[in-house]
Amino acid sequence: MRNNSLYSMLVVLLGGSALVAASAGFSVAQAQTPNTVVIKNFMFSPMELTVKAGSTVTWKNLDGEPHTVVNDAGMFRSAALDQNDTYQFKFDKPGVYKVFCSIHPNMKETITVQ
The missing domain is CATH 2.60.40.420 (Cupredoxins -  blue copper proteins)
Known part of the structure; x- marks a missing residue:
């Protein structure tokens, strides 16, 4: 069974762009493509x-x-x-x-x- 806290998501707003990062630190994906x-x-x-x-x-x-x-x-x-x-x-x-x-x-x- 997986620990849900490892898979919780953190949303960070920087300069009008939303970044979504896995709290476990494995990946970072940009939510909105520039332009x-x-x-x-x-x-x-x-x-x-x-x-x-x-x-x-x-x-x-x-x-x-x-x-x-x-x-x-x-x-x-x-x-x-x-x-x-x-x-x-x-x-x-x-x-x-x-x-x-x-x-x-x-x-x-x-x-x-x-």
Whole structure:
């Protein structure tokens, strides 16, 4: 029989990212992938994201409804993303990028590239 205290979990919040570590010290896993935008409840989360030039941003749709990821300047446009589908775009140039869902245009976010 295993000792439950060896398998209890400790959640440490550092700089807005959640880290989950086994209290026994065997492993550490990052709970949220950097530069990831989650689409849930008809919202982009986070609604504002700042990344460095050369970074790739990944969007993941967790809603049961399809969504798209579209730049208002026409630089990129995903196909309709079904539940658990992802879309990635590499931001090479600094700037402010406005993003929306073409199916649900009220869904908006801003990506700032430094």
